[in-house]
Amino acid sequence: MVSLSSYLILSAILFSIGVVGFLLRRNTIVIFMSVELMLNAANLAFVAFSRFLNSMDGQVIVVFVMSVAAAEAAVGLAIIMAMYNTQKTVNADEMNLMKW
Amino acid sequence: MLETVLFVILAVFTVVTAVLVIVQRNPVASAIFLILTFFSLAGIYLLLHAEFIAAVQVIVYAGAIMVLFLFVIMLLNLEKEKRLVARSRLMKTVGVFLGVAFLIQIGMVFQQVLLEGTPGNFPPGKVAALGNTQVVARLLFTDFLLPFEITSVLLLVAIIGAIILVKREI
Numbered sequence: 001m002v003s004l005s006s007y008l009i010l011s012a013i014l015f016s017i018g019v020v021g022f023l024l025r026r027n028t029i030v031i032f033m034s035v036e037l038m039l040n041a042a043n044l045a046f047v048a049f050s051r052f053l054n055s056m057d058g059q060v061i062v063v064f065v066m067s068v069a070a071a072e073a074a075v076g077l078a079i080i081m082a083m084y085n086t087q088k089t090v091n092a093d094e095m096n097l098m099k100w
Numbered sequence: 101m102l103e104t105v106l107f108v109i110l111a112v113f114t115v116v117t118a119v120l121v122i123v124q125r126n127p128v129a130s131a132i133f134l135i136l137t138f139f140s141l142a143g144i145y146l147l148l149h150a151e152f153i154a155a156v157q158v159i160v161y162a163g164a165i166m167v168l169f170l171f172v173i174m175l176l177n178l179e180k181e182k183r184l185v186a187r188s189r190l191m192k193t194v195g196v197f198l199g200v201a202f203l204i205q206i207g208m209v210f211q212q213v214l215l216e217g218t219p220g221n222f223p224p225g226k227v228a229a230l231g232n233t234q235v236v237a238r239l240l241f242t243d244f245l246l247p248f249e250i251t252s253v254l255l256l257v258a259i260i261g262a263i264i265l266v267k268r269e270i
Contacts, residue, residue: 001104002104005211006111007144010114010115010144012207016199016200016202017118018118019202020122020195023194023195023199024122024191024196029127029176029178030124032169033121033130033134034121036134036161037137040138040161043141043153043157051148051150051224053217053220055219055220055221056222056235056239057220057239059150059153059236060239062153063236064247064248066157067255069161070164070165072258073165074168075258077169078265078266080172081175081176082265082266084176085268090176
């Protein structure tokens with residue numbers, strides 16, 4: 001039987017990897033992937049708690065988190081596309097204009 | 101015993117592929133490794149007896165969202181990055197420091213507070229008898245009906261927003 005804390009530690013490690021990727025990488029697409037990693041770490045914590053607390057609410061919340069992640073990916077990638085069309089770059093350091 | 105072995109294998113695979121996501125120069129390789137991360141996470145959800153979530157993880161995350169990512173990467177036709185991380189040394193140190201600090205913080209919280217709260221009324225045996233998907237669906241359409249409906253509005257807003265953002269003239 002794997003204990004709850006092993007799942008939570010795995011979730012914490014995944015979240016930290018996502019944070020480091022978000023802060024260090026400059027490619028906006030990879031930054032978005034890091035955000036997906038962090039969302040997945042949260043999902044893992046939700047599912048682990050729902051399992052060990054005999055409750056199904058956590059799994060329902062995970063469904064909502066996934067739909068939010070899908071919406072976020074769609075809008076975020078649309079922003080990246082619009083940015084690329086005007087600025088010809090996806091580098092976060094070079095995206096320094098609010099309008100053009 | 102088998103559960104522990106499977107958990108260790110899947111956990112190590114998840115962490116390794118997650119690290120590979122953020123150290124790849126080529127965004128396509130990052131996306132492929134992220135798909136592998138999602139697949140091993142789906143395996144971990146199976147270990148936790150969340151079959152519905154595991155299926156949705158593969159279908160929605162590894163299927164829909166990552167196809168969207170790959171589609172955009174290939175549409176933009178990016179070259180490999182010459183510089184993997186931020187230019188300034190300060191940003192690098194602060195980034196790594198914050199990541200490690202975060203990990204320690206979360207680890208300390210998990211050491212102190214474990215499983216506080218009242219157990220719910222879905223013990224594993226009952227869920228197995230009813231069927232995981234059925235239990236999730238029943239909750240989704242009874243207790244969580246309002247959030248469920250709001251989610252549909254959220255998705256509609258996302259659709260409209262994505263179209264408006266990429267359309268050249270409205």
